[in-house]
Amino acid sequence: MALNLDPEREFRDKLETLKGRCREVGLKLTHQRLEIFRELALATDHPSAEAIHKRVQARLPTISLDTTYRTLSTFERYGFVAKVCVLDDRARFCGDSSLHHHLLCTRCKSIVDFPWDTFDEVQLPPETEGWGRVNTVRVTLEGICTECLKQRDHEIV
Amino acid sequence: MALNLDPEREFRDKLETLKGRCREVGLKLTHQRLEIFRELALATDHPSAEAIHKRVQARLPTISLDTTYRTLSTFERYGFVAKVCVLDDRARFCGDSSLHHHLLCTRCKSIVDFPWDTFDEVQLPPETEGWGRVNTVRVTLEGICTECLKQRDHEIV
């Protein structure tokens, strides 16, 4: 959702950050990695590894699917991108590693980000005390998006 | 977490519900389905399809893995069990279809349920308005459980 008035500008900033991080940890910034990162940073639809691969192929026709997997895995390990789960079979990815939550349409599997500032400071319930150290709070709202509600009226779920 | 003073008793209640629901929708209650349901209803660790299969094999040595998959899929379609996502590769299942949330240890991948009564009536942020119809609110707290914190001291995440 996070309004993006100048996506290209924002992308350039993200790219600078990426370059810096890669230098810090000794990762090489190849064409393939660069394009995969661009695709994810500019995408708003949380594509799967295969979808990312197809999109990147438009710019780098020779990129292989396994490199896409390897790169996503590497990026995820360093926190440059995030894996999002859809209760489906394939993983979906997110170029925005800042804190946000997800709206998931269980019919068309679309995912939309949304912020929830007041929730970010919410107090966790007492039942979670003693469990360990909580690092991230992820809220997923499941439902049916307006598009799908329009299309087919009232089926089951 | 939900304290279970008499799991067998509670299981019998769940079983009656299952029988009723199956009759309603015309599903046959086979040995295989019964044992898969029992395993999940009594489990607290959100096993994978393969783990469920192995456990059920102790009682039904001839049950096949594909039947396990088919049954879990059927049960999920009817809402008798739930699929839980671990950002890992394999799906994990939950025999408790009532409203609750999850604590996920990113190190050992253990999942613990917890209730959050005050949260259940929380007001969603304005950014979600107009998206569509929200059916479920799922909160996942990611972190490191005490067991893992004890074992290996302070590694990266």
Added chain:
DNA sequence: CTAAATGCAAAATTTTTGCAGTCCC
């Protein structure tokens, strides 16, 4: 120049499917 990354092909893993026989209702 050198270690790391890529592409290819092949494998591993997880999940699904067709079909003949079996079992619940």
Added chain:
DNA sequence: GGGACTGCAAAAATTTTGCATTTAG
């Protein structure tokens, strides 16, 4: 008894890996 369900085997789908070659730093 009849249609739904199971087991078997085989396939499909997703993700990972070994190795020779290429490339970034």
